[in-house]
Amino acid sequence: MSAAASRFGDLPRTAAQRWGNETAISFRDVRLSFTELNSEIDRAACALLARGIRKGDVVGLWVTNRIEFTIALYAILRIGAIAAPMNTRYREHDVAYALKLAECKLLFIVERSGPIGYLEILKAVLPGFDGEQFERVEAFPHLTDIVVMSDSSDRGSLSWEGFLADADRVLPDALEKAVDDVRIDDIALIVFTSGTTGNPKGVMHDHTLLRSICERHDRWPLREGSVILNFLPMFHLFGMSEMVFGCMHTGARQVVMDAWDAEQATQLIESERVTALFGFETHYADILRVQAQSKADLSSLRFGGLPAGMENSNAVAKQVQAELCPTVSGWGMSEAGCYVCVSTLNDTEEQRCTTSGRPLSGLDVKIVEPGSGKEQPAGVEGEILWHGYTTMRGYFRDPEATAATIRDGWLCTGDRGFLRPDGFLQFLGRYKEMLKVGGENVSPAALETELLALVPAIEQVAVVGVPHPRLAEVPCAYIVLKPGTTCTIEDVKTRCKGKIASFKIPHYLVTVDALPMTASGKVQRVLLRDRAKQDLGVDV
Numbered sequence: 001m002s003a004a005a006s007r008f009g010d011l012p013r014t015a016a017q018r019w020g021n022e023t024a025i026s027f028r029d030v031r032l033s034f035t036e037l038n039s040e041i042d043r044a045a046c047a048l049l050a051r052g053i054r055k056g057d058v059v060g061l062w063v064t065n066r067i068e069f070t071i072a073l074y075a076i077l078r079i080g081a082i083a084a085p086m087n088t089r090y091r092e093h094d095v096a097y098a099l100k101l102a103e104c105k106l107l108f109i110v111e112r113s114g115p116i117g118y119l120e121i122l123k124a125v126l127p128g129f130d131g132e133q134f135e136r137v138e139a140f141p142h143l144t145d146i147v148v149m150s151d152s153s154d155r156g157s158l159s160w161e162g163f164l165a166d167a168d169r170v171l172p173d174a175l176e177k178a179v180d181d182v183r184i185d186d187i188a189l190i191v192f193t194s195g196t197t198g199n200p201k202g203v204m205h206d207h208t209l210l211r212s213i214c215e216r217h218d219r220w221p222l223r224e225g226s227v228i229l230n231f232l233p234m235f236h237l238f239g240m241s242e243m244v245f246g247c248m249h250t251g252a253r254q255v256v257m258d259a260w261d262a263e264q265a266t267q268l269i270e271s272e273r274v275t276a277l278f279g280f281e282t283h284y285a286d287i288l289r290v291q292a293q294s295k296a297d298l299s300s301l302r303f304g305g306l307p308a309g310m311e312n313s314n315a316v317a318k319q320v321q322a323e324l325c326p327t328v329s330g331w332g333m334s335e336a337g338c339y340v341c342v343s344t345l346n347d348t349e350e351q352r353c354t355t356s357g358r359p360l361s362g363l364d365v366k367i368v369e370p371g372s373g374k375e376q377p378a379g380v381e382g383e384i385l386w387h388g389y390t391t392m393r394g395y396f397r398d399p400e401a402t403a404a405t406i407r408d409g410w411l412c413t414g415d416r417g418f419l420r421p422d423g424f425l426q427f428l429g430r431y432k433e434m435l436k437v438g439g440e441n442v443s444p445a446a447l448e449t450e451l452l453a454l455v456p457a458i459e460q461v462a463v464v465g466v467p468h469p470r471l472a473e474v475p476c477a478y479i480v481l482k483p484g485t486t487c488t489i490e491d492v493k494t495r496c497k498g499k500i501a502s503f504k505i506p507h508y509l510v511t512v513d514a515l516p517m518t519a520s521g522k523v524q525r526v527l528l529r530d531r532a533k534q535d536l537g538v539d540v
Contacts, residue, residue: 006184007182007188008210009079011074012037015248015249015251016034018224018251019224019251020033020035022253024248024254025254034251043167044072044075044163045175046166046170047075047163047170049174049178050166051163055081055182057082058142059082061084062086062235063085063108063109065256066258073234073244080181080182080183084191085236085240089502091498094500094501096125100139102192109148111150111151111152113258114259121498126143132156132158184208185207187204188205190203200446202395203395204392205390212360212362216360219342220345223250224251226251228243228252228277229255229272229274230243230255230256236439241338262286266294267296270296274301275302278306280438284316301324303345304320304324306327307356326352327352328357329355335411336363337392340359340360340363341365341424351424354426355427358424359386359425362389363386366385370382379421383412383413384417387409387410392406414431414434415428433445437475438471438472440501442465442503444462444465451479451496455495458479458481458482459482461477462477475505475507480514481511515528
């Protein structure tokens with residue numbers, strides 16, 4: 001990696017110098033070269049300065065996949081501001097919490113995506129905001145500006161076009177001074193994760209994270225001429241690091257989708273001659289299903305990234321090798337900036353399909369016995385710990401949670417696994433109670449709090465995960481009703497729709513007279529998961 005690309009904001013400039021007129025990104029009918037994309041990023045960076053954004057200010061991005069997301073993200077990072085991408089499945093409660101937690105000064109928002117009206121949701125969050133003009137709201141004292149990305153309507157001063165027009169008020173010298181002031185150890189990103197305590201946490205990363213992204217992409221067959229289908233959410237570190245940042249480092253062309261659709265993905269792979277993609281086993285299984293029906297020509301595929309290691313993903317991984325393309329695996333977390341361990345195409349098919357790879361250079365992994373912290377030998381399972389330069393700078397405004405997670409330089413993951421004699425990590429699941437719904441983290445504690453607030457009939461609730469053939473697992477809510485009330489799963493879905501992220505809404509509801517408790521008053525979730533075998537007829 002050249003010194004010129006040691007900061008996130010430098011990536012597009014370096015790419016423009018190397019690959020100039022080659023196509024960098026396409027979305028729907030729009031295609032931009034690396035030179036054009038870099039120019040748009042400079043323009044947006046000037047507009048941010050014109051709107052009063054400076055180094056260290058936090059800028060939120062509540063935007064679906066589109067070219068403007070890439071432009072805005074790089075513009076934020078180029079001037080040393082901090083990007084805080086938000087889950088586009090957030091609804092009123094979620095986005096309000098994230099805005100306050102990260103102390104966002106400016107918010108980029110997409111007006112609408114499909115049936116979801118993001119601007120309407122924001123109007124419900126910000127008292128007095130009518131979608132046309134914005135004035136500071138007492139409940140959100142840090143928020144001073146909103147920019148709306150829209151495919152149809154003109155939002156005047158709030159519009160993306162109106163925002164870019166402000167760039168003319170900033171001289172090039174002012175932009176270059178802001179760029180020169182950015183340091184590698186400055187905070188660049190606040191990414192939101194969920195904790196077992198119930199509240200999202202803001203994971204902070206600086207520009208040194210770029211080293212890890214570039215080093216792993218250099219191990220993979222991605223380069224100028226590669227075409228990568230980007231259907232992973234750009235707000236998520238998986239999609240952000242592997243596509244938004246990775247493609248800019250390798251010179252690969254991004255073909256962007258704004259939402260996952262297996263039929264559209266299959267068509268784009270064929271028409272755009274896509275050579276690589278990253279996704280979870282759910283995405284690959286969907287592509288295989290559609291391809292079996294459509295007989296689309298997917299022979300252009302040469303490489304895939306598929307986090308593997310769990311039994312529910314191994315079978316899909318093996319099928320992909322036989323029917324689509326070779327894939328590599330990996331393991332990581334938001335606190336690591338995505339990957340800690342990865343595999344390469346030089347590894348065996350067994351290693352790539354059943355393990356999570358080996359630690360990247362500069363990163364160390366060890367397995368310890370829960371409780372005692374005693375390091376375990378190869379082949380003996382325990383909690384996965386790791387340390388290295390990609391360790392988060394901490395949780396934003398939460399030193400207690402930071403200290404509880406990082407101990408003596410080692411980050412305690414709460415994940416269960418073991419190191420094999422060949423040095424590959426075998427991930428086995430989570431000690432934490434976090435659910436993984438189609439690649440999204442769901443905190444049972446947070447969901448329980450939200451259900452109690454949204455569904456008046458619920459007296460008590462406990463959420464557990466149950467297996468799902470496509471999403472890996474989904475939430476099941478065990479509830480105790482208030483006297484004289486009734487509640488169905490449809491009642492819960494109706495009350496939750498538009499209020500909380502869709503992937504958190506329970507798929508199953510079971511009414512019980514009482515929740516099983518320990519002597520100390522904690523819900524015995526293990527008993528509930530076991531009970532789900534009988535109640536739902538699923539194999540847990």
